[in-house]
Amino acid sequence: MDEGLLKQLNLWHNKSQYAKIINKITEIPEADRDYELVCHLGRALNNQENYNEAIQYFLSVQEQGEHDPLWHFRIGYAYYYLKQYKEAIVAFEQAVVLDPEDSHGNKFLEMSRNAAARAGNETNHIVNVEKGMRSGTDPRLLEIEEKINPFGLVAHNNGSISMILGVGKYKHEVFQTRAEEGFEGNGYDWGSLAAVFLEEKMPHLVDIIRFDPEADTFCIYTDNKEAILSFAIAFKEACEDDSLMKDLFSRAVLD
Template identity: 80%
Template sequence: MDKELMEQLTLWHNKSQHGKIINKIMEIPETDRDYDLVCLLARALNNQEKYNEAIQYFLSVQEQGEHDPLWHFRIGYAYYYLDQYKEAIFAFEQAVALDPEDSHAKMFLEMSRNAGARAGNETIPTVNVEKEMRIENDPRFLEVEEKVNPFGLVAHHDGSISMTLEVGNYKHEIFQIRAEEGFEGNGYDWGSLAAVFLAEKMPHLVDIVKFDPEGSMFAAYSDNKDAILSFAIAFKEACEDDLLIRDLFSRAILD
């Protein structure tokens, strides 16, 4: 792929201008689109919630993506948001097998298994379902999960819990205050905001609650169940206090 084109597509992606990515790549004749371009096109379609279209493009380069963990992650992402959990689980399992250090693939694998279990998906191993359901059926977990919506809670097999948010809609106006500085409301910006909140409002949890955001998702996690649930409740309450969250955001550092 042309270096200048790649730089432009990356810039648009970082600014969440996914429509521009789609339009630009669609201008290129299909015969001239290499594997990377097709994957970037499909990723942009994912980010515009056009999951069925994205899957068709991913499948068109399936042979080339067989050993690419990102290909498996991205098609799994599309399946997950189409509620096709069996396919999502398989894709994320492949992504983790190819890249065991990919925390986001691991998180989505857990989310897919949890969602599949709730949907009665018989393909999920019984031992995993039982372990996850014990955690999810904890009354406090269920109570907190309801309170922190639209943030989500994901219980992992190792006992840790993640708090997640698919960014783009919730409280997006907060980040527009400092848009000229480069803030866009992506996962990294949410991470910066959450870090200020944690340091100023819950400093006793600074070394216990960790952040692992990406462009389209904010994620906080901890192996201390009480800590992450307390953080989740307090951070959601802060987000609903307009004056407080704007004040905290004024001290956020652009990642």
């Protein structure tokens, strides 16, 4: 791919200008689109919630993507949000095999396994919340997940728990109030908002909650189960109070 085009596509992605990416790539004749271009197109379609179309593009370069963990992650992402959890699990498992250090691949794999378990899908991969207890059958964890939707909870085998959100439409209008300053509503912006909430509303958890956001994903984690469940409930309640959220966001610092 031309380096200038790649730089432009990445700039648009970082600014959440996904429509520009889609328009630019689809202007290029299909025969002239290489593997990298198709993957950029599929990622942009994912971010526009056009998951079925994204999957079709990813499948068109399946052979080239066989050994690319990002290809497996991105098609798994589309399957996950289409609630096709079995397919998502297969994709994320391969992504993790190819890149064991990919924290987001691991998180989405566990989210897919938990979602599959809750949906009653057949799977042997149920994540342990704590010794002797499975997340898929932990009534308290499931109850809290329902309360904090669209945020999710991911229980890890090492004992830590993450609170995660695939950013997009949820409360996007709040971030638009400071768009001129560079805020876009991406994962880093959500992290900045959550940091203000943590410092002002739950300062006793400042040294316990850890942040690990990416452009398309907000994520916090800790090995203190009670702390993150308490934070999750309180933060979701704050997000539903638009005036409070805008007040907190007014003091957020652009990352």
